[in-house]
Amino acid sequence: MKVANAPVSFGVFELSDAPPPLSADEMVQALADAGYEGIDLGPLGYLGTGPELVERLGDMELAGGWADLRYSDAEEFRKGLPALDATLDVFASAPGDPRPTLGCSGSPERFARPGGSVPGLAASEWPAYAARVQEAADRCRERGFEPAFHHHLGTYVETPDDVERLLELTDVQLCLDTGHLLLAGGDPVTALRDWSSRIGHVHIKDGDTKTLATALADGVDLRELMGRGGFPPLGEGELDLPAVVRTLGETGYAGWVVIEQDTLPGRRTVAQNIADQAANRRQLKELGL
Helix, strand or coil: CEEEECHHHHCCCCCCCCCCCCCHHHHHHHHHHHCCCEEECCCCCCCCCHHHHHHHHCCCEEEEEEEEECCCCHHHHHHHHHHHHHHHHHHHCCCCCCEEEEEECCCHHHHHCCCCCCCCCCHHHHHHHHHHHHHHHHHHHHCCCCCEEECCCCCCCCCHHHHHHHHHHCCCEEEEEHHHHHHCCCCHHHHHHHCHHHEEEEEECCCCHHHHHHHHHHCCCHHHHHHCCCCCCCCCCCCCHHHHHHHHHHCCCCCEEEECCCCCCCCCCHHHHHHHHHHHHHHHHHCCC
16 A cells, blocks of 8 residues: 545645645645655646656656546536546656546535435436446546546435445446545445445545534535535544554555545645644554555
8 A cells, every 4th residue: 555645635626716825846845755655636737747747746656636527417428528538648647557536526416415415316317327437437447547436525426325326337446535435424444344345546534523514504515614624634533544544454455545634725724734744644654554
């Protein structure tokens, strides 16, 4: 297992239109100093492309990157495929063996009420949705990359039941995200065991169900939940991190472990974000990872 981090831990991510709070060089240097072996791509172009990307990463590797598609809408799915291809083009020139992380553009109803309380796809909608996921996965494989689908709060694949249905209808590997699963009512340790044969990528983040409950009571959406600290530094939420690390070893997982701490830009200072990610890395080292 190799450990990476991601721009979203600093408030730099695809769904944010705010200016990055720090430069790509500053982020890469901070993560290298903290002992990370890799980094996720973040928004296309943030870390650069081609030789610029290779030079910027130095001894670090590209662990993967988010590729967002609207699987629930056939026309919008087609419109999004060029963006997937552009991401794969960047991967092709990057050091390491990056994993495309297939993300869903989301459900407006679930985005407004994250956490599994809002119904998702109807049974009749699942076959077409899953067929598009399969098509995207096959498109990645044709380019030589093995993708993993990321279940996520606020989307049509949010709850453990949603994940089970997707795994049943496709052969795509899963990007298991401990924080998103925790806040969607799942048990990350159980999931690591039950889905071990399908897990190809792992995102480790903590989750705080009390913050989720307050956010739901206040009527705020997933974006504001992130800003309020729904995904706190490791050890400050409810994730059983020692059990997660132990289970990864027991199940024989051999791939990237990407520490993430989803946040909004400006909610914490750059110095705080850098300190958080250094502390997160130290915790995993103390657990032998």
